[in-house]
Amino acid sequence: MQFVYPELNNLNYEGISGIPAKVFSCIRTTFEHEYEYCYYLRYTTTTPKVVIIVTKEYNTFFLDLLRAMLNIKEFLNPPLILQRCMTLTNKELKKSFITLGNFQITNKQPNYVIETIKAFGVNTFVDIVFKMLLEERFIFHSCTPETIHPTIQAFLNVLQPFMWQHILIPILPLFLSSYLSSILPCIIGCTRGTYANFMMEFGEDDDVHVIDIDKHQEVSRCIRENYLVNMPMGIFMAKLDFIIANEQNFNDEDVIKLFKQLYKLMLERHSHFFKKNESKFEFAQEMFISSTSSFKDFLKHFSQSQMFFQFIEEETNRLNFNIPISPIINEIFTVNYKKLQDISSIQRRCGRCLEEIVKEDPVFQYQDNSVHHRQCARCIICNKFSDRKKCLLCGGINEPITKQDITQTPHNYHALPPTPPKQQNYPTPPPQDEIIFCKPPALPPRRSVSTTQAIPTVPSRTYPTKNNSKQLEQQTKITSGRANLSSSLTSPRTIERTEPTNKRPLPPVPNKRTNFKINYY
Ligand SMILES: [Zn+2]
Ligand SMILES: [Zn+2]
Incomplete structure (x- = not known):
């Protein structure tokens, strides 16, 4: 129950009845180390009450459902709630995923990514x-x-x-x-x-x-090396720019596909490095890394992670059971992106690396019309990818930003107060x-x-x-x-x-x- 009231240090009646009704979600890990997704509706009538839905897969539908329950105050009448579900499914429908008695529940395309x-x-x-x-x-x-x-x-x-x-x-x-x-x-x-x-x-x-x-x-000032300054990364980021700028034509699945495509490119020919040793397959990690090109520096570090280890272990298990390894993504998913030739008929020089940008290169344009390779849109101080030439933490509040930022998401950039000196940040x-x-x-x-x-x-x-x-x-x-x-x-x-x-x-x-x-x- 403590997770239903994360704001409270200990649960008591006065504390619970004083805090607002809310709908939110979290994950719990079972003793079998599997994730379960919990959706909470907490509210107080004469006594504190909570509705909890637990699912195996995350789906924002349940949040919508609980919010609808909270809004119409029909906590105790599930059939009525389900009749009103029609109003929740106003976007493109997927096939139904739950049958409850006479009701078929469908969900709208999630877009929280x-x-x-x-x-x-x-x-x-x-x-x-x-x-x-x-x-x-x-x-x-x-x-x-x-x-x-x-x-x-x-x-x-x-x-x-x-x-x-x-x-x-x-x-x-x-x-x-x-x-x-x-x-x-x-x-x-x-x-x-x-x-x-x-x-x-x-x-x-x-x-x-x-x-x-x-x-x-x-x-936080937690600065790390940027291992991702390469052209394939620039193309990937420019494609993601395009999806976000034309979001009405895309959904979360498309974004996930784009990331998968990048991971597939990053791992290149990893499937060639599973070698059979006696009867078992083993992954020749060092040979794999030395065979990679653009992402070698990143992979040197990523290959030390539990995530990578787990991925390779699953691939090895598949091979040991005569199942082909996963293709990561099967379909070919093409997305447009902004190239130099789309914004300029003449050659330009990158404002960051000072090298020439060729007309097919993906670009990032700041408000002052300076053009960068897409992968060169990085803070000049800490080198992380940034919308500003100096990121906010490095003191770039007045630095130029892109025209697109101003027209599309002005609230992101103008509502922020100047970053106060570090020691005054916290405790808030x-x-x-x-x-x-x-x-x-x-x-x-x-x-x-x-x-x-x-x-x-x-x-x-x-x-x-x-x-x-x-x-x-x-x-x-x-x-x-x-x-x-x-x-x-x-x-x-x-x-x-x-x-x-x-x-x-x-x-x-x-x-x-x-x-x-x-x-x-
Ligand atoms: Zn550059
Ligand atoms: Zn910075």
């Missing part, structure tokens, strides 16, 4: 997706719990055929906020109140990507009704035996002190070896605590790691 890309912009969305493939740590936060899971789900969907293998908690309840200090790859969503609570206790962490869903951007004072400060539980939390909510166990970071250098060393090994979750639980929590029971907002806690010198013995 396209909506998410529109909100974040192609550059930021792609930047986040490829960091997820490298299994970085992510925290997504928002003031509204209902936006968190669909946003995370949009990113997860375009990872196909790869599948996130690590900690995934779309909505972390407040009482578990210390989970945000996980040292393992993670994708964790939470309300801004939960994040603020965590920040007050643990301080800022430069090693995690913090994504502000309400601002549609990364707000949480909304008054959203947060109760108290001491978080020690990890791992105790759970009753009967619960089916399989919460991943999360070890916390150990900070350097005089006495724990050995422990740190162990922890580093555990992290770099990508040990499974339970093995790293052996490292006890040794973080200094600030005063967690203080009810007033605390001043920003400086990053503890920079305040200590590591003493080597």
Whole structure:
């Protein structure tokens, strides 16, 4: 039940009855390590009530259904709800997917992936997706719990055929906020109140990507190498630009196809590197990587990920059972994209790499009419893909943006306040009704035996002190070896605590790691 009220630190009648009715979703992991998608409608009449739908596949239809129930206040009359479902299916219909008595339920084409890309912009969305493939740590936060899971789900969907293998908690309840200090790859969503609570206790962490869903951007200075500066990537991004600019002609499936096509191109001839050793197939990874071209640098890192390992293992299993390996995508899916010849009859020089752009090259155009190779639309400071010549975090609020941005999504670019200096970013004072400060539980939390909510166990970071250098060393090994979750639980929590029971907002806690010198013995 705690997951139905993620804003509350502990469940009590007064707390529950005071918070608003909501429809939102999250994922739970079963003891068999399978995902189940939960859709919640919580509301209070004379007593608190909750409607929960659990499915094996994510489908926004259930959110629409619960929202319709919330809007028409017909909580207790399912046949009436189903009759009104007609109003939900106003877009192009897929074939029916549920039969309930006399009712056939169909669903409209989902579009939350396209909506998410529109909100974040192609550059930021792609930047986040490829960091997820490298299994970085992510925290997504928002003031509204209902936006968190669909946003995370949009990113997860375009990872196909790869599948996130690590900690995934779309909505972390407040009482578990210390989970945000996980040292393992993670994708964790939470309300801004939960994040603020965590920040007050643990301080800022430069090693995690913090994504502000309400601002549609990364707000942490977690800078990584960009391994994706190549022409095929430029063509892919230009095609994605085209889909987003002409979204009425496309749906989420098309976006997923485009990503799959890129992954197929990236893996090139990987199917040729399964070698039979005695009776079993094995993958010759090093030979494969040295055979690749444009994406070699990215693949060197991606091939170290659990996601890649899992993908190759499944392919190997198929071969061992005489099943052909997966084609990733079968159909040929063609999408137009903007080339230099579409905007200029003369040759241009790229404003970033200063090399000549030929007429067939995919391009990105800024407001000042300067033309870049599509893959050269990157921040000049941190090198990540960016709509601005200097990204917002590098101080580019006044930098030129594209004409397209202004005409199509002005709210994304003009509503944002200038980025304040880093130390003033957080903690943001949480909304008054959203947060109760108290001491978080020690990890791992105790759970009753009967619960089916399989919460991943999360070890916390150990900070350097005089006495724990050995422990740190162990922890580093555990992290770099990508040990499974339970093995790293052996490292006890040794973080200094600030005063967690203080009810007033605390001043920003400086990053503890920079305040200590590591003493080597
Ligand atoms: Zn260039
Ligand atoms: Zn930057």
